[in-house]
Amino acid sequence: MFGNVPLPAKRLSDYRRIVGEERLEEIRALARPLRGARVLHLNSTAFGGGVAELLSALVPLLNTLGLRAEWQVIRGDQDLFAVTKSMHNGLQGMPVTWTNEMKETWLRFSRLNAALFDQEYDFVYVHDQQPLGLLAVLAEEHGKRGRWVWRCHVDLSTARSELWEFMRPYVEQYDGVVFTLPEFAKNGLKGPQVFAIPPGIDPLSPKNVALTNGTVTEVLARYGIDAGRPLLLQVSRFDPWKDPLGVIDAYRSVKEEEPSVQLVLIAPMAHDDPEGWSYLERTARKAGEDYDIHLLSNVNGVGDREVNAFQRAASVVIQKSVREGFGLVIAEALWKERPVVAANVGGIPLQVLDGKTGFLVNSIDEAAERTLRLLRQPELGRRLGEAGREHVRGNFLVTRYLRDHLQLMRAIAGVEAEPARHRGPSDIAAS
Amino acid sequence: MFGNVPLPAKRLSDYRRIVGEERLEEIRALARPLRGARVLHLNSTAFGGGVAELLSALVPLLNTLGLRAEWQVIRGDQDLFAVTKSMHNGLQGMPVTWTNEMKETWLRFSRLNAALFDQEYDFVYVHDQQPLGLLAVLAEEHGKRGRWVWRCHVDLSTARSELWEFMRPYVEQYDGVVFTLPEFAKNGLKGPQVFAIPPGIDPLSPKNVALTNGTVTEVLARYGIDAGRPLLLQVSRFDPWKDPLGVIDAYRSVKEEEPSVQLVLIAPMAHDDPEGWSYLERTARKAGEDYDIHLLSNVNGVGDREVNAFQRAASVVIQKSVREGFGLVIAEALWKERPVVAANVGGIPLQVLDGKTGFLVNSIDEAAERTLRLLRQPELGRRLGEAGREHVRGNFLVTRYLRDHLQLMRAIAGVEAEPARHRGPSDIAAS
Numbered sequence: 001m002f003g004n005v006p007l008p009a010k011r012l013s014d015y016r017r018i019v020g021e022e023r024l025e026e027i028r029a030l031a032r033p034l035r036g037a038r039v040l041h042l043n044s045t046a047f048g049g050g051v052a053e054l055l056s057a058l059v060p061l062l063n064t065l066g067l068r069a070e071w072q073v074i075r076g077d078q079d080l081f082a083v084t085k086s087m088h089n090g091l092q093g094m095p096v097t098w099t100n101e102m103k104e105t106w107l108r109f110s111r112l113n114a115a116l117f118d119q120e121y122d123f124v125y126v127h128d129q130q131p132l133g134l135l136a137v138l139a140e141e142h143g144k145r146g147r148w149v150w151r152c153h154v155d156l157s158t159a160r161s162e163l164w165e166f167m168r169p170y171v172e173q174y175d176g177v178v179f180t181l182p183e184f185a186k187n188g189l190k191g192p193q194v195f196a197i198p199p200g201i202d203p204l205s206p207k208n209v210a211l212t213n214g215t216v217t218e219v220l221a222r223y224g225i226d227a228g229r230p231l232l233l234q235v236s237r238f239d240p241w242k243d244p245l246g247v248i249d250a251y252r253s254v255k256e257e258e259p260s261v262q263l264v265l266i267a268p269m270a271h272d273d274p275e276g277w278s279y280l281e282r283t284a285r286k287a288g289e290d291y292d293i294h295l296l297s298n299v300n301g302v303g304d305r306e307v308n309a310f311q312r313a314a315s316v317v318i319q320k321s322v323r324e325g326f327g328l329v330i331a332e333a334l335w336k337e338r339p340v341v342a343a344n345v346g347g348i349p350l351q352v353l354d355g356k357t358g359f360l361v362n363s364i365d366e367a368a369e370r371t372l373r374l375l376r377q378p379e380l381g382r383r384l385g386e387a388g389r390e391h392v393r394g395n396f397l398v399t400r401y402l403r404d405h406l407q408l409m410r411a412i413a414g415v416e417a418e419p420a421r422h423r424g425p426s427d428i429a430a431s
Numbered sequence: 432m433f434g435n436v437p438l439p440a441k442r443l444s445d446y447r448r449i450v451g452e453e454r455l456e457e458i459r460a461l462a463r464p465l466r467g468a469r470v471l472h473l474n475s476t477a478f479g480g481g482v483a484e485l486l487s488a489l490v491p492l493l494n495t496l497g498l499r500a501e502w503q504v505i506r507g508d509q510d511l512f513a514v515t516k517s518m519h520n521g522l523q524g525m526p527v528t529w530t531n532e533m534k535e536t537w538l539r540f541s542r543l544n545a546a547l548f549d550q551e552y553d554f555v556y557v558h559d560q561q562p563l564g565l566l567a568v569l570a571e572e573h574g575k576r577g578r579w580v581w582r583c584h585v586d587l588s589t590a591r592s593e594l595w596e597f598m599r600p601y602v603e604q605y606d607g608v609v610f611t612l613p614e615f616a617k618n619g620l621k622g623p624q625v626f627a628i629p630p631g632i633d634p635l636s637p638k639n640v641a642l643t644n645g646t647v648t649e650v651l652a653r654y655g656i657d658a659g660r661p662l663l664l665q666v667s668r669f670d671p672w673k674d675p676l677g678v679i680d681a682y683r684s685v686k687e688e689e690p691s692v693q694l695v696l697i698a699p700m701a702h703d704d705p706e707g708w709s710y711l712e713r714t715a716r717k718a719g720e721d722y723d724i725h726l727l728s729n730v731n732g733v734g735d736r737e738v739n740a741f742q743r744a745a746s747v748v749i750q751k752s753v754r755e756g757f758g759l760v761i762a763e764a765l766w767k768e769r770p771v772v773a774a775n776v777g778g779i780p781l782q783v784l785d786g787k788t789g790f791l792v793n794s795i796d797e798a799a800e801r802t803l804r805l806l807r808q809p810e811l812g813r814r815l816g817e818a819g820r821e822h823v824r825g826n827f828l829v830t831r832y833l834r835d836h837l838q839l840m841r842a843i844a845g846v847e848a849e850p851a852r853h854r855g856p857s858d859i860a861a862s
Contacts (some may be wrong), residue, residue: 271702277730284715298706 005046005071010060010204018203027399028065029407031414032335034234035066036123038146044084044130046073049268050199050328051127057202057398058405065406074131079105085275087129092241092323093158098176103166107133123409125149132170139173147412149176150192154325155184156347161237176412181347193272195408198347200401201392206304208335211312219309223294223302229260230375233314235307235329236321238267238279238295239276241342243320245286246364248293250320253368255292258375262292264310269297275324316374316381324348331396334388336359339374339381341367351396357388364385427429436477436502441491441635445846449634450830456829459496461837462719466497468553469577472657474800475515475561477504480699481630481759482584487837488829496837505544505562512535512577516706518560518598523672523754524589534597539563545569556580563601570604577841580607581623585756586615588776590735607843611757612778626839629778631822631832638735639766642743650740654725654733660691661806664745665745665762667752668739669698669710673749674774676717677795679724681751684799686723693723695741700728742767747805747812751798755779762827765819770805770812772798782827788819 005413012024024165025113039062041055049346054291055071063068077085085101090096110133117138126145135148150171156164156179171177172191179185182196201208232251237240244265246405252262265283269276280295287293296302302310315331317340324346333340340358342348352358359370374381443455450822470493486502493500507515514533521527522646541564548569555577557563566579581602586803587595587610595617602608603622610616613627628711632639651658663682667673675696682694696714700707718724729734731740735762740750748764748771762782764771771789773779805812840846 274730274732281715282724284712285718285720287716287717288719295712301703301705425711 001275003072005055005059005073005098006072006157007056007060007070010057010064011189012061012064014204015397015399019393023399023403025419027403028219030063030403030410031062031067034406034413035411037067037409037413039067039069039123039125040119040121040132041069041071041125041127041411042074042131042324043071043127044076044081045072046071047064050325053202053205053207053328054199054398054401055127056087057205058402060404061398062405074083074109074134075116076109076130080109080130083196084128084130085273086158087134087163088154090160090163091129091154091156094162096160098160098166110134110137121146122393123147123149125151126174127151128153128234129167132167135173135346136170140200144173146410148341149174149178149408149412150174151178152184153180155180155323156186165305165421176408178408181350184325193412195404195411197401197404197408198350199326200326200396200398201335203335207308208332209308211305211309215305216309220313223264223296223300223306225262225264225294225313227313229262230258230315231310231313232261232263232316232318232371233266233310234264235266235311235332236319238265238269238276238283240279241321241323242267244279244283246320246367247318248283249364250318250367250371251293252373254375257372258293261315261375262294263295263315266302266310268308269299273401307332308336311338316371318367318371319343319348320347320361320364321345323340324340327351328396330358331392334385335392337382337385337389339384340388341370341374343367351391353391358366358384363378434503436486436490436504438491438502438648441488441493441495445507445635446830450824450828453530454830454834458834459718460709461834461841462493462496462498465837465840465844466701468498468844469486469551470498470500470549470554470556470840472500472502472556472558473553473562473565474502474506474668475507475512476557477502481757484636484638484759485630485829485832486558486632488636489833492829492833493524495834505540505565506547507561509542511540515559515561518536518594519585521591521594522560524591526602527591529591529594529597540674541565541568542630545572552577553844554578554580555601556582557605558582559584560598563598567601568606572830576627576747577603578606578840579604580839580843582609583615584611586611586754588614590617598850607839609839613673615756624843626842628832628835628839629781629827630757630759631827631829632759632766634766636735638739639763640739642736642740646736647740647743651744654695654727654731654737655694656695656744657727658744660693660747661689662741662744663692663747663749663802664741664748665693665695665751666697666742666763667750669700669714671710672700672752672754674753675710675714677751677798678749679714679717680795681749681798681802682724684796685806687800688803692746692806693725695725695727695745696786697727697733697738697741700730707854716783738763739767742769747772747802749798749802750774751777751792752776753778758782759827761789762823765816765824767819768813768816770815771819772805774798774803776850782822783819784822787815788822789815 043051053249059069059071083105086096114137116135174192177192178195178197180198185194217227234247238244255261311333315339319330319342321343326347330348332343341361342352344360345361352360356359361367361370456658474482490500490502505648514536517527528682545565545568605623608623609626609628616625642794648658665678669675686692715726749771750761750773752774757778761779771783773783775793783791786790792798792801
């Protein structure tokens with residue numbers, strides 16, 4: 001239909017030395033009755049962002065377990081993505097206009113994509129607001145087939161009600177709805193089972209896999225960073241939610257005490273996102289001609305491997321978000337045993353246990369103070385980093401994420417107990 | 432072959448009220464013996480830049496005169512355009528690497544595009560370095576057919592010799608070579624006739640056509656410019672050749688004396704041009720948080736119409752280029768009767784006659800001083816602007832450009848005298 005996103009194969013056994021055999025056995029057992037099930041993940045982009053990263057790991061792992069999983073990307077154009085960006089902002093609580101014309105654009109693409117939907121699946125996962133409307137169109141035209149799950153990656157707790165009331169009837173047609181955290185859910189949904197599944201990182205992806213010191217040094221040198229001086233890092237879009245301007249303020253406070261400090265801000269830049277470019281300009285203007293502040297992006301050739309290297313090189317990793325979904329970038333930093341100073345919002349406090357796996361902060365001054373403390377007490381940073389890695393190993397790796405999804409599929413397909421029942425895929429498809 | 436660039440039709444008679452009937456008659460007479468001739472203009476992009484603007488006017492006007500003119504764009508990819516960007520820099524005198532691998536990339540695309548070349552023309556104009564190699568490939572495979580003209584839009588007077596010696600044999604296969612100014616030419620070319628044809632603006636294009644005050648005011652308001660305060664403007668790429676950093680320095684000098692002054696820098700931004708983005712960042716950092724400096728581009732929705740409005744609204748138009756081909760943007764500003772302060776480089780002194788149609792400057796201080804003088808003596812600016820418009824009317828409109836090209840085609844086709852001979856297109860094609 002839309003064309004599969006091609007993905008390299010993965011082997012579950014490669015994760016043994018990271019999580020242990022027991023975890024893998026649990027996963028295999030959960031997968032057994034789902035073997036052969038046809039699973040589709042549908043989202044709006046194959047590149048960039050946490051969703052694409054999660055699917056790059058999850059989909060190959062489902063296949064390695066005997067399911068027949070695919071990842072496809074819906075069709076859209078500038079008009080659609082302008083509308084769904086407004087929806088994204090509105091779901092996060094920003095005042096947005098929500099006109100009939102915008103609804104019509106969104107519905108038009110729901111119909112267009114529904115017309116391209118020409119296969120059958122046992123499970124269809126629909127990610128976020130872009131493809132949400134497909135199910136309604138398909139159900140009306142052909143009746144609903146298979147189990148449908150809406151995976152919402154944003155925090156709906158402050159969603160604008162006019163927008164949410166528009167979306168609600170579409171959501172309520174699903175069998176399951178997955179939020180990142182229970183607090184992100186909308187209460188009172190009639191119909192779907194509601195799940196909370198936090199995401200996880202893939203320790204074997206290019207973004208997280210171990211790198212040699214030589215690689216790290218080479219990447220720093222390529223971007224003119226001095227490996228002999230302390231380095232602060234934030235990896236996040238240039239937008240108000242991620243507050244790069246606040247990070248620069250915190251860095252300036254720190255620099256008064258530690259003049260040798262450097263700051264790297266890394267953001268993905270999308271060509272079709274004028275707001276992102278305009279916020280990059282604003283960030284550059286705030287940075288002024290202090291070239292100890294480095295603004296980097298894919299435009300400068302920064303990819304997963306480079307982000308990995310910068311995270312490993314950072315003296316302190318900062319995440320000064322004003323609002324955050326989960327903030328998977330925190331788990332990436334903790335996995336690399338980095339001391340983290342992060343805002344106390346969204347899913348961050350699940351990852352950063354204050355004083356144990358990093359520091360939670362509520363202001364620029366606090367961010368600067370904790371950062372300075374970590375620069376001056378490397379032993380403290382080391383301790384937090386080590387605890388952070390273990391916390392991630394226990395809770396925020398893709399293997400745990402995989403397990404939760406297998407449990408979810410069993411729950412909505414009615415495969416309750418354990419391998420005892422041995423229901424095959426045809427049972428699921430037919431039931 | 433490559434697909435024609437679609438162009439709206441033009442009528443020569445629409446230019447009567449601008450240049451007078453006599454000029455149009457001269458053009459029609461020159462065109463008569465060329466009627467029916469098949470003319471191809473080949474370049475590397477249909478968007479952005481002076482070449483695309485020139486062709487948007489020239490090609491429809493050739494058609495209106497009875498020639499069969501087309502504009503097509505060669506195929507290329509990131510690799511090719513990285514190489515041809517280096518070539519562009521090297522032709523302008525910048526030290527560049529020029530490796531065998533780069534030559535091979537350029538040759539590969541010459542062969543690829545030659546294979547797509549499947550029609551016959553009486554005249555083929557090849558613009559700049561990207562499609563230059565086509566003729567050599569075609570001549571070797573099928574023998575040369577028709578007259579070929581290489582139109583070089585850059586100043587070759589300081590071209591790097593290793594690069595130019597590579598290109599020379601390709602250039603020497605052409606029947607004609609056209610430079611913008613005689614000083615831009617390479618001497619000692621064996622083979623082609625050499626012409627100098629400065630470009631011209633189309634007074635009826637969206638970039639230059641008259642606008643109402645209401646439109647101008649609306650555009651300023653949309654971008655947060657205060658119409659009640661003086662406005663300096665430079666329209667040019669963000670790159671070292673155009674020296675936006677020097678413009679900001681000059682603006683700062685002026686602002687010390689005239690604190691109400693605003694600066695607008697407008698540049699076209701191409702998605703595939705990392706250097707452009709990086710220089711935008713540098714310009715934004717130089718601007719710092721002085722939001723009386725506005726950095727605008729197509730990314731903010733600035734198109735031809737908006738540029739037109741900003742040019743009409745400018746108190747002074749600046750062009751602080753370090754190096755310049757012709758600088759058609761000067762003619763645009765003069766046509767709008769704007770006082771211009773511009774660097775004494777490239778084709779600029781042809782347009783800006785110092786003290787008569789604007790001011791030529793050699794330094795930031797001079798630029799600031801002349802700008803300040805123009806802000807304080809609006810009557811002086813008005814006088815320069817009026818003289819500038821007449822200078823452009825006489826020399827730098829597309830009608831003169833059209834006339835020169837008709838003369839060129841007659842010269843290389845051997846149509847010497849005047850309509851007396853009445854040679855038709857078949858004569859030309861066969862000769």
